[in-house]
Amino acid sequence: MAAITHPVSIALPVPWKEQNYVLPPLLPLTFLVGPNGSGKSRFAESLKNHLQTCRLLGTDRLDGMQRNRGLGVYGDNFAEGLPKQYFQHFQSFSLLTGSGIDTIPLLAERLDIRVKVEATLSHLFDRTISLEWNSGNLMPKAFLGVGGAAYRLDSDECHGIKELLVMLTHLYNDESQFLIIDEPELNLHPQFQAFFMQEVRKVAGNPKVEPGKKGIILITHSPFILDFRSIFELQSVISFSIDHLPPRNLLTLDQRSIESLTTLVSRINVHHKQFFFSDNPVFVEGIFDSQIIQAIQDARDVSVPGAGSCIIEAGGCDEVNKYLLLCEKLGKKAFFIYDLDSLFTGTLRGCIRNDTEVSSFLSSLGLGSDFSQYCGDLDRVLTKMVKDFIAASANLELKDVYDNSLAGLLNYLKKLPVDNNGNYAGEALQRARIAVLVQLARDQDALGKVFPAQRLSEVNGRLKQIANALAQKNVLLLTKGALENYLPSYDGNPFRIDEGQKRRTVEKEILYLSSKPTDDELFERYGELLENIKKLPAKEEVNFDEFLMPILGQLILDFQQLTLKRPLWSLDQMRAQLFQAADGRGRIFEIDEFERGAGTDFAAKIVIKPGPSVSRRHVIISHKTNAGMRDFKIINEGEPSS
Numbered sequence: 001m002a003a004i005t006h007p008v009s010i011a012l013p014v015p016w017k018e019q020n021y022v023l024p025p026l027l028p029l030t031f032l033v034g035p036n037g038s039g040k041s042r043f044a045e046s047l048k049n050h051l052q053t054c055r056l057l058g059t060d061r062l063d064g065m066q067r068n069r070g071l072g073v074y075g076d077n078f079a080e081g082l083p084k085q086y087f088q089h090f091q092s093f094s095l096l097t098g099s100g101i102d103t104i105p106l107l108a109e110r111l112d113i114r115v116k117v118e119a120t121l122s123h124l125f126d127r128t129i130s131l132e133w134n135s136g137n138l139m140p141k142a143f144l145g146v147g148g149a150a151y152r153l154d155s156d157e158c159h160g161i162k163e164l165l166v167m168l169t170h171l172y173n174d175e176s177q178f179l180i181i182d183e184p185e186l187n188l189h190p191q192f193q194a195f196f197m198q199e200v201r202k203v204a205g206n207p208k209v210e211p212g213k214k215g216i217i218l219i220t221h222s223p224f225i226l227d228f229r230s231i232f233e234l235q236s237v238i239s240f241s242i243d244h245l246p247p248r249n250l251l252t253l254d255q256r257s258i259e260s261l262t263t264l265v266s267r268i269n270v271h272h273k274q275f276f277f278s279d280n281p282v283f284v285e286g287i288f289d290s291q292i293i294q295a296i297q298d299a300r301d302v303s304v305p306g307a308g309s310c311i312i313e314a315g316g317c318d319e320v321n322k323y324l325l326l327c328e329k330l331g332k333k334a335f336f337i338y339d340l341d342s343l344f345t346g347t348l349r350g351c352i353r354n355d356t357e358v359s360s361f362l363s364s365l366g367l368g369s370d371f372s373q374y375c376g377d378l379d380r381v382l383t384k385m386v387k388d389f390i391a392a393s394a395n396l397e398l399k400d401v402y403d404n405s406l407a408g409l410l411n412y413l414k415k416l417p418v419d420n421n422g423n424y425a426g427e428a429l430q431r432a433r434i435a436v437l438v439q440l441a442r443d444q445d446a447l448g449k450v451f452p453a454q455r456l457s458e459v460n461g462r463l464k465q466i467a468n469a470l471a472q473k474n475v476l477l478l479t480k481g482a483l484e485n486y487l488p489s490y491d492g493n494p495f496r497i498d499e500g501q502k503r504r505t506v507e508k509e510i511l512y513l514s515s516k517p518t519d520d521e522l523f524e525r526y527g528e529l530l531e532n533i534k535k536l537p538a539k540e541e542v543n544f545d546e547f548l549m550p551i552l553g554q555l556i557l558d559f560q561q562l563t564l565k566r567p568l569w570s571l572d573q574m575r576a577q578l579f580q581a582a583d584g585r586g587r588i589f590e591i592d593e594f595e596r597g598a599g600t601d602f603a604a605k606i607v608i609k610p611g612p613s614v615s616r617r618h619v620i621i622s623h624k625t626n627a628g629m630r631d632f633k634i635i636n637e638g639e640p641s642s
Contacts, residue, residue, distance in 0.1 A: 030246075031238070061098060280333045280537045282309055
């Protein structure tokens with residue numbers, strides 16, 4: 001897919017940290033992606049000035065194409081139609097602001113475009129367009145079906161159809177070599193987002209090579225717009241970050257990376273595409289891992305989306321490793337939770353091998369700087385342990401797998417394939433090593449019957465250092481093997497996880513988590529798994545009290561002043577006066593108790609009314625309460641006041 005422009009240097013607008021940015025060669029179809037607030041629209045404005053004959057459609061492209069009702073002087077801007085003498089002004093205004101107000105005049109002047117647009121809308125929505133002139137004014141009308149009543153196209157048509165009307169008109173207009181559309185998904189059903197992308201593909205191209213084609217740049221938050229068909233289209237992404245570092249792209253991928261990511265493109269579904277809109281996505285290996293992690297975060301009352309993150313199941317450690325590569329290239333601070341087998345049977349080592357942070361961490365511990373070599377040393381120790389265990393098993397009194405964990409390990413090892421010499425090789429050897437580590441995590445005392453404590457401590461220590469090194473890259477390793485080995489309700493084979501048992505286990509755990517256990521209970525149940533989950537991006541639940549406290553303080557102050565001014569007033573009179581304020585405080589608070597003492601002394605109970613996210617609570621106050629210093633405490637119902 002040939003590039004349209006040569007690299008040029010542009011000045012990035014504030015608040016980018018680096019002002020000069022070398023724009024990469026644009027592909028015929030380019031996507032600008034990233035989280036909200038990452039500056040994509042402002043970047044597009046700067047980009048427009050560096051592209052020849054470029055048309056921009058902003059997010060307000062329907063401005064002027066609706067009827068404003070109900071506020072007196074604000075009425076229908078074009079009740080009599082669009083004046084022809086203003087057509088040039090409409091075009092100038094649209095070019096300047098990104099508005100689509102010039103769409104109707106353009107359709108009136110370009111029959112070739114109108115035929116395409118009307119045919120498309122008729123095919124999709126059974127609409128017929130009619131442009132009628134009356135005393136120099138152009139009145140756009142539409143008809144639904146055959147013989148349907150006419151209505152105003154610009155003001156009375158639904159937003160989705162008007163969005164397509166505007167975008168298709170400028171898509172088919174060959175007068176501009178580039179078209180930038182900010183959030184083309186606005187008001188569009190996912191089906192019609194997909195349809196629009198089909199039309200985009202027909203037009204996207206290099207206008208200098210193919211007349212009638214144009215370069216198209218889409219700023220989007222929709223996974224339906226990110227319609228990747230090949231690695232080259234994946235490379236058309238320009239990714240923005242919330243910290244306003246210069247945008248990143250994938251145009252400089254080496255051949256090995258291209259080959260790795262090519263197999264990923266066809267498997268990136270709508271759910272996976274959340275990745276492109278997050279600075280810190282979380283990747284797990286499977287759907288059950290995702291469900292458990294999300295359920296634990298929900299039980300902790302923390303929000304993953306609130307932190308601008310998402311949990312994506314990548315479908316196995318090899319796929320996760322490809323996302324790791326993608327994150328490195330696009331500068332995303334992603335988090336990964338890996339099963340133990342990824343260290344032995346996946347390509348994790350290759351992805352991490354040359355990482356400077358991991359190398360520096362190992363060096364700081366005096367363990368060298370070669371991550372692969374350090375893991376290889378563990379491989380050799382584990383290989384010898386496998387051989388020693390099988391040799392020693394003949395002298396051990398091993399009972400049934402359900403009575404003795406070492407018997408379970410032995411039975412598993414015996415089922416792994418061996419070569420002609422009776423030795424494990426390839427993946428079988430890797431599986432055997434993993435099994436020893438899983439056994440060590442589950443029952444170190446049992447393995448102590450076979451191996452000296454020093455060797456077990458060495459293996460544990462080496463695995464811990466590997467896990468710590470990986471954590472430098474936010475790769476969180478589950479050292480007990482699969483995630484299911486951390487779930488108390490899982491009672492299956494710890495070395496080979498059965499899918500059916502996995503599903504049933506996850507259902508049981510989610511049911512337990514729905515009871516909202518405490519943090520201490522969660523830690524007691526999940527241990528290391530919970531510690532890893534706590535490292536993932538998440539935001540605490542919304543703290544309403546932070547905003548309630550100053551309002552409550554003012555209410556207490558008003559209450560104290562009113563008791564001084566009106567020493568004979570009853571509770572009902574106090575309520576009536578305090579809650580007549582226009583700020584609606586009576587919707588949040590009520591006075592539940594009020595007792596006067598000697599002189600100006602009093603005691604009262606202010607109740608905070610329950611709501612969707614707020615439980616019923618109260619505050620005990622008196623004439624001594626220092627509201628300005630917030631000398632009061634919000635108490636949950638049923639909790640002692642002292």
